Amino acid sequence: xxxxxxVHARLAAGPGAAEPLPVERDPAAGAAxxxxxxxxxxxxxxxxxFEEGDVQRHLYLQxxxxxxxxxxxxxxxxxxxxxxxxxxxxxxxxxxxxxxYHTLHRNVCSFCKRAFPSxxxxxxxxxxxxxxxxxxxxxxxxxxxxxxxxxxxxxxxSKDRKDHLVRHHLYPGDFRFDKPKKSKGPATSxxxxxxxxxxxxxxxxxxxxxxxxxxxPPEPVGEKRTYRHRVPSTVCFGQGASRGFKSxxxxxxx
Amino acid sequence: xxxxxxxxLRPVGCGVEELRRRRREREAALRRARREQQLxxxxxxxxxxxxxxxxxxxxxxxxxxxxxxxxxxxxxxxEEKEREGALVSLRRGLGHPETQQTFIRLEGSMRTLVGLLTxxxxxxxxxxxxxxxxxxxxxxxxxxxxxxxxxSYLLTYLAGHSSDLIELCLYTLGNLIVESEAGRRQxxxxxxxxxxxxxxxxxxxxxxxxxxxxxxxxxxxxxxxxKIIPSVLxxxxxxxxxxxxxxxxxxxxxxxxxxxxxxxxxxxSQVNNVLLITHGAVSTLGLLLMxxxxxxxxxxxxxxxxxxxxxxxxxxxxxxEEAVEAGGGQVQLRDERVVVSVLILLQFLLxxxxxxxxxxxxxxxxxxxxxxxxxxxxxxxDLIKPLLQLLPVSNVVSVLVLTVLxxxxxxxxxxxxxxxxxxxxxxxxxxLAFSDTEVVGQSLELLQLLFLYRPEAAQAFLQQSxxxxxxxxxxxxxxxxxxxxxxxxALHR
Numbered sequence: 001x002x003x004x005x006x007v008h009a010r011l012a013a014g015p016g017a018a019e020p021l022p023v024e025r026d027p028a029a030g031a032a033x034x035x036x037x038x039x040x041x042x043x044x045x046x047x048x049x050f051e052e053g054d055v056q057r058h059l060y061l062q063x064x065x066x067x068x069x070x071x072x073x074x075x076x077x078x079x080x081x082x083x084x085x086x087x088x089x090x091x092x093x094x095x096x097x098x099x100x101y102h103t104l105h106r107n108v109c110s111f112c113k114r115a116f117p118s119x120x121x122x123x124x125x126x127x128x129x130x131x132x133x134x135x136x137x138x139x140x141x142x143x144x145x146x147x148x149x150x151x152x153x154x155x156x157x158s159k160d161r162k163d164h165l166v167r168h169h170l171y172p173g174d175f176r177f178d179k180p181k182k183s184k185g186p187a188t189s190x191x192x193x194x195x196x197x198x199x200x201x202x203x204x205x206x207x208x209x210x211x212x213x214x215x216x217p218p219e220p221v222g223e224k225r226t227y228r229h230r231v232p233s234t235v236c237f238g239q240g241a242s243r244g245f246k247s248x249x250x251x252x253x254x
Numbered sequence: 255x256x257x258x259x260x261x262x263l264r265p266v267g268c269g270v271e272e273l274r275r276r277r278r279e280r281e282a283a284l285r286r287a288r289r290e291q292q293l294x295x296x297x298x299x300x301x302x303x304x305x306x307x308x309x310x311x312x313x314x315x316x317x318x319x320x321x322x323x324x325x326x327x328x329x330x331x332x333e334e335k336e337r338e339g340a341l342v343s344l345r346r347g348l349g350h351p352e353t354q355q356t357f358i359r360l361e362g363s364m365r366t367l368v369g370l371l372t373x374x375x376x377x378x379x380x381x382x383x384x385x386x387x388x389x390x391x392x393x394x395x396x397x398x399x400x401x402x403x404x405x406s407y408l409l410t411y412l413a414g415h416s417s418d419l420i421e422l423c424l425y426t427l428g429n430l431i432v433e434s435e436a437g438r439r440q441x442x443x444x445x446x447x448x449x450x451x452x453x454x455x456x457x458x459x460x461x462x463x464x465x466x467x468x469x470x471x472x473x474x475x476x477x478x479x480x481k482i483i484p485s486v487l488x489x490x491x492x493x494x495x496x497x498x499x500x501x502x503x504x505x506x507x508x509x510x511x512x513x514x515x516x517x518x519x520x521x522x523s524q525v526n527n528v529l530l531i532t533h534g535a536v537s538t539l540g541l542l543l544m545x546x547x548x549x550x551x552x553x554x555x556x557x558x559x560x561x562x563x564x565x566x567x568x569x570x571x572x573x574x575e576e577a578v579e580a581g582g583g584q585v586q587l588r589d590e591r592v593v594v595s596v597l598i599l600l601q602f603l604l605x606x607x608x609x610x611x612x613x614x615x616x617x618x619x620x621x622x623x624x625x626x627x628x629x630x631x632x633x634x635x636d637l638i639k640p641l642l643q644l645l646p647v648s649n650v651v652s653v654l655v656l657t658v659l660x661x662x663x664x665x666x667x668x669x670x671x672x673x674x675x676x677x678x679x680x681x682x683x684x685x686l687a688f689s690d691t692e693v694v695g696q697s698l699e700l701l702q703l704l705f706l707y708r709p710e711a712a713q714a715f716l717q718q719s720x721x722x723x724x725x726x727x728x729x730x731x732x733x734x735x736x737x738x739x740x741x742x743x744a745l746h747r
Contacts, residue, residue, distance in 0.1 A: 020626035024666035033735035150448025
């Protein structure tokens with residue numbers, strides 16, 4: 001199929017439409033026994049017209065293998081240590097460090113040192129566990145927010161919320177990130193991040209911040225803190241995060 | 255420059271012939287599946303080093319006792335490396351269908367795995383996620399379904415920040431979504447759409463590609479038009495999808511492919527295409543089309559058709575919406591560069607993927623049907639001759655090319671003046687020699703228009719033995735009336 005050479009130049013040039021030639025139809029056009037009429041054509045989802053392209057799409061899905069052929073291995077860097085106080089984990093790729101940081105240090109409650117999978121769950125935890133105003137308000141109004149993103153329901157008690165999670169959102173009854181607050185004390189305050197039940201074995205996992213030594217988990221902090229533990233503004237993973245010192249007014253933005 | 259992330263799942267020690275044969279088998283299986291509307295494909299994400307890839311090929315099937323041992327070691331080992339190693343061994347074993355079966359039948363195994371997934375040991379967590387991912391990829395339905403208890407956690411981690419973990423969770427979710435309606439029925443109330451809507455703002459390309467994959471599986475579900483697409487359309491997802499399809503230096507082909515297919519599944523479901531048009535879908539897709547046509551010349555175009563195909567489909571279907579006219583979309587698409595792009599892409603498809611030609615011609619039909627301006631462009635840019643060169647490719651392609659030419663001819667004498675004199679007539683004499691009724695029928699339609707608006711063409715037709723060509727079809731039920739009418743017309747000019 002030979003395209004005229006001007007075509008590629010036309011593509012590179014600016015926009016522009018052709019001045020249409022005059023249209024002049026004869027009623028005899030397409031009249032019986034002929035039947036042609038210019039028509040827009042639409043194909044619905046399951047139409048067989050799409051078979052060819054769909055098959056090729058699925059071959060692609062089946063074929064894709066990331067990480068090996070042609071994709072470079074993650075670059076190694078000189079070994080470095082996690083800078084968070086008390087953590088002595090060592091890394092030689094940025095990706096490993098990133099995962100470690102995000103899992104263990106990013107969403108950590110500065111009051112009780114529990115780590116959470118997301119900022120959202122951390123915020124909920126701080127509000128419900130460490131905010132005395134919350135306790136007061138919750139006596140009069142529904143304060144326990146549903147944990148599912150996008151759901152704005154609030155409940156009077158933690159149990160009501162759990163029932164909602166199970167019934168409405170089909171969450172498991174033992175969802176690990178929704179432990180009710182128990183009475184204070186070092187033993188039971190471990191409850192939230194415990195990997196529970198007999199089948200689990202020890203829960204020493206959950207509070208370790210340093211895997212090289214087996215240090216006892218830190219006691220819940222007695223004195224008040226007035227700030228939350230957040231990523232220090234100087235930490236940058238090179239992708240989408242800003243560098244350097246930020247002004248304090250944007251510090252609390254997650 | 256586009257460079258899709260693509261490799262071949264290459265079993266160790268396979269020759270090229272063997273690979274081709276397997277590919278043909280897979281293609282046949284996919285075709286059968288599609289005809290039964292059971293098209294299901296999963297994606298396996300492997301982060302192997304070459305040593306690991308070999309290890310996988312020789313990994314033995316694991317028995318119950320071994321699985322239990324690995325799980326125990328992962329949970330209670332003293333050294334983190336040891337615990338991680340146990341999970342790596344488990345993961346390798348889980349590549350075998352037998353091991354998968356043993357695993358899911360073992361009491362408490364999934365519970366333990368989920369426990370490890372939700373532990374605060376970063377590397378264990380990742381390995382546990384990889385094990386789950388391996389299971390989710392299984393072709394055995396009960397294995398994948400055994401992973402369903404983990405979904406609330408997979409969704410929870412989408413709101414986290416570790417891109418490695420998020421990527422794994424997304425691929426796992428994508429596999430589970432496509433596997434079972436039960437899985438989808440659970441994931442929707444668990445909030446998968448809002449979770450994806452937040453996650454789509456991630457700057458990480460690997461995450462975005464994984465998200466696109468998961469979303470495309472969700473949108474492909476048969477209940478999607480009623481149960482899934484409305485909530486997706488109501489979320490911020492469509493705007494982000496279109497953003498990620500904007501051509502330019504930031505366009506990533508792996509990401510774009512996934513979201514282009516997502517857009518196609520939404521559009522062809524005809525739920526609310528007007529909404530997409532107001533978000534600028536026509537404009538974005540038109541620009542993307544031009545960008546792809548430009549890329550055809552410069553890159554090695556490996557995998558380009560993966561993106562070209564859904565873009566062609568989306569534009570074609572959107573053109574059938576009335577709202578396009580109102581939104582100024584028609585004006586944008588009248589831009590000569592659009593029709594030029596289609597022709598460039600047709601040339602590309604002819605060379606590399608001729609089976610996809612109909613898709614490009616479909617767009618050309620929808621562009622030309624109601625647009626004098628675009629028909630004029632075809633003529634003034636001398637694009638009729640290249641189109642004629644497509645006629646011999648196949649019957650389907652022939653019919654489509656002839657339809658496009660009819661779109662041009664039916665606009666009247668000013669248009670037919672440019673169709674003859676020219677190569678059109680002799681091409682039509684060739685197509686009259688085809689045996690396919692539809693091809694011949696469409697040729698007859700075009701001839702009628704040509705004779706009507708350009709009577710001199712009828713003369714030339716006679717002189718080139720047109721009557722003999724027509725005679726061949728005199729007895730054909732579907733064609734007789736038209737053949738006779740043309741014979742009369744030609745003789746009485």
